[in-house]
Amino acid sequence: MIRILANDGIDPVGKHMLEQAGFTVDTENIPQEQLPEALKSYDAITVRSATKVRKELIDACPNLRLIGRGGVGMDNIDVEYAKSKGLAVVNTPAASSPSVAELVFAHLFTGIRFLHDSNRKMPVDGGAKFNALKKAYAAGIELKGKKIGIIGFGRIGRETAKIALGLGMEVLAYDLYDVPAQLELALAGGVTVNVPVKKVEFNELITEADFISLHIPFLDKPILGAEEFRRMKTGIGIVNCSRGGTIDEDALIAALDSGVVAFAGLDVFENEPTPREDLLKHPKISLTPHIGAATNEAQERIGVELASLIIDHFKESEK
Template sequence: MIKILANDGIDPIGKKMLEEAGFVVDTETVPQDKLAEALLNYDGITVRSATKLRKELIDQVPNIKLIGRGGVGMDNIDVEYARSKGITVVNTPAASSLSVAELVFAHLFTGVRFLQDSNRKMPVEGNTRFNDLKKAYAKGIELRGKTIGIIGFGRIGRETATVALGLGMNVLAYDLFPFEGSLSLSFQGGASVQIPVKTVSLEEVITGSDFISLHTPFADKPILGAEEFAKMKKGVAVVNCSRGGTIDEPALIEALNNGKVAFAGLDVFDNEPTPKAELLQHPKVSLTPHIGASTNEAQERIGAELANLIIDHFNK
């Protein structure tokens, strides 16, 4: 009987699918320092972003035949090394795309109407300085007609572009792999329309966008640093729902303080789970604690997709 440790949890739908296929699924989290011993009793493991599966651990668990990542990024797994050892490594890149894209726009709508600051001040000052706060937050802007730059045009980047197009925004997109095609906008009742989209240079995205959203894997150095901020439009906004480390955080703080960047929306940080206090307390930053894929719908899709991948692998 195949045993799977879902160390960072799995949606009940995925767990049920695996159990109905004859697998044993344990969902009790094993601490990182106890994993080597625990995994000797399992054939496979699924993780999210919390559990780390590095070379040293992989060498200690030769019985593991599959590693499943619920989500997109696999920065916490030494993927190529695992595969060199004959371990199958799978993830679920499509399942969370819409959830992440919608969070991008939650941050954008928050920033353009100053909600991140008003939600802090209204509870303590709303009954004494109501008119002052009303004046302070009276210069919001609309998203329609503005240009969003999308850096990284994979599944999540394209989903973000689709939401933007539906709102009447212009899209500039960049990716290491150029794209020229169309995106489908679907409407209630089954109607849809195809919108042509093609990628441009990174320089065009950085210099020509009113808002910039990052959708790239972790890189050796930040994609957006002081040099890039200097080239952006004054009053630009930046959203990062991809990976910590893709923005130079000190450079971002400087750009927020000098007014080059109007606001930032951050779901990911350099030092998770202990982000910089200066970012957490900044009045121009909208904050979430790495919840891009954390919707009920996305977790159901991730669980089901992961279960199917595991079942297919062990039933070959």
Template sequence: MKLLANDGIDPIGKELLERAGFTVDTVHIPQEELVSKLPYYDAVTVRSATKLRKELIDVCPNLKLIGRGGVGMDNIDVAYARSKGIAVVNTPAASSLSVAELVFAHLYGGVRFLYDANRRMPLEGDTGFAGLKKSFAKGVELRGKTLGVIGFGRIGQETAKVALGVGMDVVACDFVNVPKTLTLNLSGGILVDVPVKQSSMEELLKTADFISLHVPFLNKPVLGKAEFDLMKEGVGIVNASRGGTIDEAELIAALDSGKVAFAGLDVFENEPTPRKELLLHKKVSLTPHIGAATNEAQERIGVELANIIIDFFQR
């Protein structure tokens, strides 16, 4: 069996596949060349960069499996692929902690103005140190504040666990029932059950000091003008889920007005070319869609994906 890991795969996952008899190619094939080269493979794995749409699927009669390393599969025409008899699989649990920790990197950086200080210190630190110190002297602590988590799947729950672990209150909103408690695995193997409150979207928006999004792309923004109007003054927002889940024009307006104190963005509407207004905004903390990009998560993803693929073809 020939497998193309077009967006890479962890070496351990590659080794597992090769031991099982697969030929694994890891050299990236540009999107425009896939139409001529992908038909020679039995399986392909991707992350978020490679797009597998109907037109490409139609020219790949040998393709039996598509594997997504990670959670969201909006870069794959999943239903169409499955209608053609192609298995489509992903690894939803492997990257949850890495995404949650990135959310808190944005949150901690946000409440202490690191996103702006890291821009201004190299330019003004040697001549305006005292002024910068005064500008960034009104930080706040996360402990005791309320984090609203919109979308309470694996990543939302992992984010909530981190929040509870640092002493935040958590309110969660989802269209399914939210668990009443989450189990924190503390140092030394100590397990502690901590309560979580489920709320309506309206209540969450009105009460949360910080909001973290963990929803799939839904063809329309989850947060638009009406939602921003309900939020507390000076709220902080982090989006490490999918681009398009926040109306970016309304977010910019809310940042400019002070309604939103800061935003941490790992995803954008029009990746890979985010709008300049966000990239240059002094109240935005930025990362280039790296939520799952830790060594630990990539190893877990590679191993899980390899085992899924091996099991599928051995059946």
């Protein structure tokens, strides 16, 4: 019988699918340092972003046949090394896209109306300084008619673009690969409409955009640093719901302090799970603890997709 350790959990629907297919699924979290010994009794492990599956762990568990990532990015897995050892490595790139895209706009709406700062100060000063706070937060702006630059136009970038287009924003898309000329928006009542997207070069995006949203994998160096911030419009808003390390955090704080960047929305951080204190306490940053895919709907889709991939793999390997 195939034994699977879902070390970072799996949605009950996905777990039920695996069990119905004859697999044993354990969901008890095993600390990272205990995994080399514990995994010797499993055929597969599934993880999210917390558990790391590095070369040393792979070497310690030659019995492993599959590594599954519930989510998109696989920077916590030594993918190529695992494959070189004959392991299957699977992930669920489509399942979380709508949830991450909605979080981007949660941060955008928060930033343009100062909700991140207002929610901190109203409990403390709302009673005594109501009118002063009202004046402080009276210069909000609207998203409609503004340009959003989307860096990385894969599944999540396109879902983000669809929301932007629905709000009446102009989308500037940058990607190393093809960008579609238009996207199909699915509206209520089964109505669909095709809306154009503008593909741009990187320099045009960072100089023309009113807002920037990142949707790229982990890089060897940040894609947005001091030089890029110097070329942006004053008052730009930046949202990162992709990966920590894609923005130079020192340069971001400097740009926020200078006023070049009006606000930032961060769901990911370079030093997870211990982000730097000056980011966490900055009055111009809206913060969430890496929860882009953390909706009930996304987790069910992830569980179902991951279970299907695992079932298909082991069925195929038994032929």
